[in-house]
Amino acid sequence: MGLDTPFVKGRDIPVKNCWHFSTDGNAVDAIFIDEEDFINGMNRIYVLAKKHKIIILAFSLMDTHVHFILWGSFEDCNRFMHDYVRATSRHIAITHGERNKLADVPIHHQVVDTDFYLKTVICYVIKNAPAGGIPFNGIDYPWSSGPLYFRRPGYWSTPAWLTESEGSKETEMGNYKKRQLLRTQDIIEGNIQVIDRLVFPGEYVAYELVERLYKTCRGFNYFMCITKEEDVDSRGGTISRLSIPMQEMRQNKNEVCRELFGVSSTKGLNTGQRLKLAKVLISRYNCSVKQVARLSGLIYNEVKHLL
Numbered sequence: 478m479g480l481d482t483p484f485v486k487g488r489d490i491p492v493k494n495c496w497h498f499s500t501d502g503n504a505v506d507a508i509f510i511d512e513e514d515f516i517n518g519m520n521r522i523y524v525l526a527k528k529h530k531i532i533i534l535a536f537s538l539m540d541t542h543v544h545f546i547l548w549g550s551f552e553d554c555n556r557f558m559h560d561y562v563r564a565t566s567r568h569i570a571i572t573h574g575e576r577n578k579l580a581d582v583p584i585h586h587q588v589v590d591t592d593f594y595l596k597t598v599i600c601y602v603i604k605n606a607p608a609g610g611i612p613f614n615g616i617d618y619p620w621s622s623g624p625l626y627f628r629r630p631g632y633w634s635t636p637a638w639l640t641e642s643e644g645s646k647e648t649e650m651g652n653y654k655k656r657q658l659l660r661t662q663d664i665i666e667g668n669i670q671v672i673d674r675l676v677f678p679g680e681y682v683a684y685e686l687v688e689r690l691y692k693t694c695r696g697f698n699y700f701m702c703i704t705k706e707e708d709v710d711s712r713g714g715t716i717s718r719l720s721i722p723m724q725e726m727r728q729n730k731n732e733v734c735r736e737l738f739g740v741s742s743t744k745g746l747n748t749g750q751r752l753k754l755a756k757v758l759i760s761r762y763n764c765s766v767k768q769v770a771r772l773s774g775l776i777y778n779e780v781k782h783l784l
Contacts, residue, residue: 478492478495478548478592478595478686478690480686480689480690489591489592489593489594490591490592490593491590491591491592492589492590492591492592492594492595493590494548494549494550494551495534495546495547495548495588495589495590495595496546496547496548496551496554496586496587496588496589497544497545497546497586497587497589497598497602497709498544498545498546498547498554498555498558498584498585498586499542499543499544499545499584499585499586500542500543500562500579500582500583500584500585501542501582501583501584501585502539502541502542502771503767503770503771503775503776503777504542504581504582504583505541505578505579505582505774506541506727506742506743506771506772506774507540507541507727508538508539508540508541508542508543508565508569508579509538509539509540509620510540510573513572514568514572515538515619515620516674516675517568517660518538518543518565518568518620519538519620519675519676519678520659520660520674520675520676521561521564521565521568521659521660522536522561522678522681523659523669523676523680523681524564524659524660525557525560525561525564526557526681527681528557528560529549529553529554529556529557529560530549530550530553531547531548531549531553531554531557532547532548532549532683532686533545533546533547533622533681533682533683534546534547534548534595534599534622534682534683534686534687535599535602535603535621535622535682535687536602536621536622536682537602537603537605537606537618537620537621537622537623538620538621539605539606539609539611539620539723540723540724541723541771543561544602544605545557545558545561545602546589546595546598546599546602548683551586554586555586558584558586559584562579562582562584563579565579566578566579566580568660587709592690595690596690596691596696596700597700597704597708597709598709599687599690599700600615600697600700600701600704601704601706601708601709602621602622603615603616603618603621603622603623603701604701604704605618605621606618606620606621606623608706609723610723610768611723615701616701622678622682622684624678625678625679625682625684625687626684626687626688626691626697627688627691627694627697659676723768723772726758726762726764726768726772727772729758729761729762730743730754730758730772730773733754733757733758733761734746734754737750737753737754737757738750738754743772743773743774746774748775751773751774751775752773752775752780752783752784754773755769755770755772755773755775755780755784756784758772758773759784766780766781766784767781769784770784
């Protein structure tokens with residue numbers, strides 16, 4: 478990652494074996510429905526990271542898509558990403574009864590080839606939540622690596638619903654208890670730090686390497702301030718700036734579906750009905766075309782000129 482290469486002003490430091498992976502946010506209406514889904518999604522990262530020869534530098538789990546910044550061979554990183562999507566699809570089938578929901582979700586990747594772009598794309602991933610209309614500061618969004626960087630040792634931002642009163646900081650767990658927590662049959666060796674039911678993300682994110690990359694908290698804050706969505710050449714599924722949070726808009730979508738078609742979801746709607754739904758949502762809620770296309774199960778690039 479060029480951490481030991483001397484800095485020369487005006488010259489980028491080459492980076493090898495670093496990748497930005499993401500799923501297409503327009504492909505499904507939701508991947509993570511509730512807090513339990515997000516908890517399981519976070520813990521799933523730990524289980525799969527143990528199996529693959531990769532280093533996770535940053536990640537963000539959004540309700541419709543995921544982002545990972547990974548270091549390792551392309552083959553290993555690609556395998557990790559596909560395994561994560563497959564495992565998440567199995568969880569959706571078991572928990573919500575939707576089989577093969579993520580079977581056809583496109584998975585995109587980018588080469589991260591300079592230290593400047595690496596610092597930019599890490600901040601892009603951390604800022605995904607506020608860019609998507611979620612009312613969190615990027616460094617406090619709980620379903621990401623954002624709360625890990627440049628924190629006082631022993632401190633991090635935790636979701637408000639996590640408690641300290643129920644043995645939340647367990648560092649010694651039997652293997653059976655660990656398998657139950659992580660929903661895996663694999664043997665998990667060594668102690669893991671658990672906060673309530675959530676594996677501490679510092680167990681699987683190389684946040685100390687990221688801190689070395691930015692060198693100082695001031696450098697990190699600089700990139701957090703200057704990084705814009707257009708700085709990242711996303712290949713599909715770019716997150717737009719939304720006028721209303723996605724979860725609220727999902728409720729609005731369900732209400733409009735019932736009003737227009739007598740159903741509570743977009744399942745079974747044909748293309749014409751989905752376009753009508755999208756136009757009503759835009760008219761009523763003044764939200765972005767990209768958000769509405771995603772909610773209506775339409776491909777943004779195919780319908781943007783119609784909406």
